Amino acid sequence: MEALDYHAEERRKAEFNLDEMKIVWAGSRRNYELSDRVARLVASDPVFRKDNRTMLTRKDLFKDTLRKAAHAWKRIIDLRLSEEEANMLRSYVDQPAFTDLHWGMFIPAIKGQGTSEQHEKWLPMAYKMQIIGCYAQTELGHGSNVQGLETTATFDPQTDEFDLHSPTLTSSKWWPGGLGKVSTHAVVYARLITGGQDHGVHGFIVQLRGLDDHLPLPGITVGDIGMKFGSGAYNSMDNGLLRFDHVRIPRNQMLMRVSQVTREGKFVQSDVPRQLVYGTMVYVRQTIVSDASCALARAVCIATRYSAVRRQFGSQNGGPEIQVIDYKTQQSRLFPLLASAYAFRFVGEWLKWLYTDVTQRLQANDFSTLPEAHACTAGLKSMTTSVTADAIEECRKLCGGHGYLSNSGLPELFAVYIPTCTYEGDNVVLLLQVARFLMKTVSQLGSGKKPVGTTAYMGRAEHLMQCRCEVEMAQDWLKPSTILEAFEARAVRMSIACAKSLGKFSNPEDGFAELSPDLVEVAIAHCQLIVVSKFLEKLQQDIPGKGVKRQLEILCNVYALHLLHKHLGDFVATGCITPNQGALANEQLRLLYAQVRPNAIALVDAFNYTDHYLGSILGCYDGNVYQKLYQEAWKDPLNDTVVPDGYLEYLRPILKQHIRTARL
Numbered sequence: 001m002e003a004l005d006y007h008a009e010e011r012r013k014a015e016f017n018l019d020e021m022k023i024v025w026a027g028s029r030r031n032y033e034l035s036d037r038v039a040r041l042v043a044s045d046p047v048f049r050k051d052n053r054t055m056l057t058r059k060d061l062f063k064d065t066l067r068k069a070a071h072a073w074k075r076i077i078d079l080r081l082s083e084e085e086a087n088m089l090r091s092y093v094d095q096p097a098f099t100d101l102h103w104g105m106f107i108p109a110i111k112g113q114g115t116s117e118q119h120e121k122w123l124p125m126a127y128k129m130q131i132i133g134c135y136a137q138t139e140l141g142h143g144s145n146v147q148g149l150e151t152t153a154t155f156d157p158q159t160d161e162f163d164l165h166s167p168t169l170t171s172s173k174w175w176p177g178g179l180g181k182v183s184t185h186a187v188v189y190a191r192l193i194t195g196g197q198d199h200g201v202h203g204f205i206v207q208l209r210g211l212d213d214h215l216p217l218p219g220i221t222v223g224d225i226g227m228k229f230g231s232g233a234y235n236s237m238d239n240g241l242l243r244f245d246h247v248r249i250p251r252n253q254m255l256m257r258v259s260q261v262t263r264e265g266k267f268v269q270s271d272v273p274r275q276l277v278y279g280t281m282v283y284v285r286q287t288i289v290s291d292a293s294c295a296l297a298r299a300v301c302i303a304t305r306y307s308a309v310r311r312q313f314g315s316q317n318g319g320p321e322i323q324v325i326d327y328k329t330q331q332s333r334l335f336p337l338l339a340s341a342y343a344f345r346f347v348g349e350w351l352k353w354l355y356t357d358v359t360q361r362l363q364a365n366d367f368s369t370l371p372e373a374h375a376c377t378a379g380l381k382s383m384t385t386s387v388t389a390d391a392i393e394e395c396r397k398l399c400g401g402h403g404y405l406s407n408s409g410l411p412e413l414f415a416v417y418i419p420t421c422t423y424e425g426d427n428v429v430l431l432l433q434v435a436r437f438l439m440k441t442v443s444q445l446g447s448g449k450k451p452v453g454t455t456a457y458m459g460r461a462e463h464l465m466q467c468r469c470e471v472e473m474a475q476d477w478l479k480p481s482t483i484l485e486a487f488e489a490r491a492v493r494m495s496i497a498c499a500k501s502l503g504k505f506s507n508p509e510d511g512f513a514e515l516s517p518d519l520v521e522v523a524i525a526h527c528q529l530i531v532v533s534k535f536l537e538k539l540q541q542d543i544p545g546k547g548v549k550r551q552l553e554i555l556c557n558v559y560a561l562h563l564l565h566k567h568l569g570d571f572v573a574t575g576c577i578t579p580n581q582g583a584l585a586n587e588q589l590r591l592l593y594a595q596v597r598p599n600a601i602a603l604v605d606a607f608n609y610t611d612h613y614l615g616s617i618l619g620c621y622d623g624n625v626y627q628k629l630y631q632e633a634w635k636d637p638l639n640d641t642v643v644p645d646g647y648l649e650y651l652r653p654i655l656k657q658h659i660r661t662a663r664l
């Protein structure tokens with residue numbers, strides 16, 4: 001018997017070739033096939049079950065994570081998965097674990113900041129997971145201000161060793177994932193002291209636990225920092241604390257690509273910029289942008305499928321009520337998020353390219369594009385994670401009451417996702433980095449230095465400062481050059497206005513601090529421009545498949561025009577558009593929503609998420625929501641017994657007392 005598909009009618013409405021759209025989403029046919037295979041492999045493996053995760057105690061959840069990681073590692077080896085496939089497996093297993101930090105930060109830190117001798121010594125052991133490492137930078141007292149870290153690494157020329165020490169309570173390492181209970185090693189960031197002089201923060205490879213007994217080595221205090229927000233969620237991770245009491249490590253365990261300490265204790269700064277010490281963070285920020293589209297797509301998939309099943313009001317002559325997806329308010333909240341998922345996907349692809357490019361240049365000692373790579377990764381990490389975190393919560397609300405149920409998948413997704421707004425750089429702190437970069441670019445405009453890359457538009461500042469938007473009818477907003485110019489003009493005008501205001505301060509740092517809320521807005525405008533322009537560039541490519549390009553054009557317009565509508569104040573105040581043109585943009589947006597509507601279910605099907613990965617009854621592929629919700633309710637441990645535990649001790653006495661009182 002064919003399985004029931006409550007979305008069958010919706011799927012028939014689609015006006016594009018779904019298989020081709022799946023390939024666009026995956027990036028290539030090859031990626032699609034690999035990803036599909038790995039997703040199914042994970043979904044069909046009982047060890048990777050996650051439907052009971054929010055019910056587990058912290059200890060059981062942690063053990064479950066160790067079990068999954070060990071099983072994943074075995075599968076990776078047995079099936080000889082490539083690094084790319086292993087990474088896909090990691091995301092489909094969908095459980096934060098120490099392995100993320102080992103592969104995502106410990107290894108990249110050694111690769112990026114270590115010398116070739118250090119690579120030869122440490123990487124083979126790390127690749128085989130004979131040692132497991134974490135990234136120990138943040139301390140109890142400082143996270144954002146890396147230069148404010150207090151842990152010291154003092155060189156002792158007598159023994160050719162560094163003495164690692166935590167001089168204060170606030171110097172205790174605090175937060176590193178994988179540190180609490182698992183890591184045998186860490187890349188520890190500490191102030192380098194030689195000959196009594198402080199040379200700032202550098203990375204050191206430090207062994208923390210014995211490789212035979214897993215016990216902390218002498219002088220090391222280490223443990224988990226405790227429960228975090230939400231049930232399940234990030235509690236599978238052992239974020240840890242760490243203190244050093246004069247722990248000795250050999251000199252050759254300082255990561256020495258950026259600076260070196262000689263046998264005599266002389267500090268040598270190479271030609272490599274000191275910012276390379278921050279290189280691992282740049283790498284991870286780039287991966288976080290790619291991951292943002294996945295988390296956003298997941299929430300949107302759940303909310304879209306459920307909105308097509310859910311009906312409220314409007315029954316005519318006893319017919320069915322209206323699907324909530326047909327309410328214009330639902331569409332105006334949901335479809336921009338759907339469009340954002342696609343937009344973030346494409347900007348993520350582009351950022352990956354930019355990162356690969358900068359890495360190749362760094363290997364050849366070309367550091368020219370590092371500031372741009374830093375600004376783009378910092379800004380896009382900040383923007384995409386803030387939007388995604390808010391969007392997950394919006395999707396929960398879009399699902400009404402049932403969205404609040406744990407088995408909708410949305411509460412856990414929210415809880416596990418929100419720390420991305422903080423880790424790898426607080427989102428506001430990162431936007432201020434972008435703003436610094438933009439203000440520097442503006443200040444150099446008259447100097448003959450031509451802005452390049454994502455700031456190339458500033459080279460056309462003269463035109464963009466005085467251009468007038470030519471929109472006269474709603475449909476004029478569909479012209480890519482009109483949209484692009486409006487976003488460029490807004491970004492450049494906001495930047496130049498801020499630069500002018502900064503110029504009024506005698507001390508630029510005072511000005512920067514005073515104007516920081518405005519500078520954050522400037523950085524956001526610039527990042528939104530990047531996303532819009534990369535979406536438009538994507539549309540320049542040859543995109544095969546019936547109706548696929550057309551759908552992407554619609555989504556691109558939705559993305560751009562919803563931003564224009566949301567930030568209308570910026571666009572109008574900077575004189576880029578008139579209030580009437582803003583109203584026309586809104587009119588066009590409504591027309592676009594009507595075009596998205598018949599394709600909505602197929603557009604989320606294109607993400608190709610398995611029910612296992614989605615982890616949501618509301619978002620399940622077949623849309624059989626009510627039956628599944630009903631069945632699931634009975635599986636709750638509270639329903640194991642008809643009369644709850646505690647009835648005799650606590651409920652019955654009250655009920656009985658009530659009867660006595662009533663009789664009085």
Ligand SMILES: CCCCCCCCCCCCCCCCCCCCCCCCCCCC(=O)SCCNC(=O)CCNC(=O)[C@H](O)C(C)(C)COP(=O)(O)OP(=O)(O)OC[C@H]1O[C@@H](n2cnc3c(N)ncnc32)[C@H](O)[C@@H]1OP(=O)(O)O
Nearest residue numbers: 068069072086087097103104144146275278374423424425
């Ligand atoms: C159960 C599961 C089983 C599964 C098993 C599977 C197993 C096998 C898998 C195998 C798979 C293999 C594949 C790979 C896996 C990949 C996985 C990836 C996942 C990763 C997940 C990671 C989770 C992350 C957790 C979070 C970790 C952290 O949070 S780490 C700590 C992060 N901390 C921060 O971000 C701190 C933020 N602060 C700063 O960055 C800086 O302090 C500052 C930039 C804010 C300020 O710095 P400073 O004071 O020095 O500078 P300032 O004066 O402002 O600037 C000086 C100039 O320097 C420039 N600058 C600053 N930063 C940078 C930079 N990064 N790069 C370049 N330039 C920089 C700045 O612009 C200034 O420039 P000028 O103005 O020109 O002088």
Ligand SMILES: Cc1cc2nc3c(=O)[nH]c(=O)nc-3n(C[C@H](O)[C@H](O)[C@H](O)COP(=O)(O)OP(=O)(O)OC[C@H]3O[C@@H](n4cnc5c(N)ncnc54)[C@H](O)[C@@H]3O)c2cc1C
Nearest residue numbers: 135136137138142143144175176177419422423424425428
């Ligand atoms: C789940 C999780 C996992 C983590 N994993 C790791 C890890 O593996 N390794 C590691 O080393 N660290 C890790 N961290 C730490 C993380 O990187 C830091 O928490 C993060 O960088 C933010 O720093 P902070 O906590 O010092 O925030 P703070 O800087 O104290 O932020 C507090 C507030 O102050 C504001 N603020 C701070 N500075 C400025 C400024 N200059 N201008 C304006 N506003 C400012 C911020 O916007 C924020 O609102 C993790 C954190 C979390 C939550």
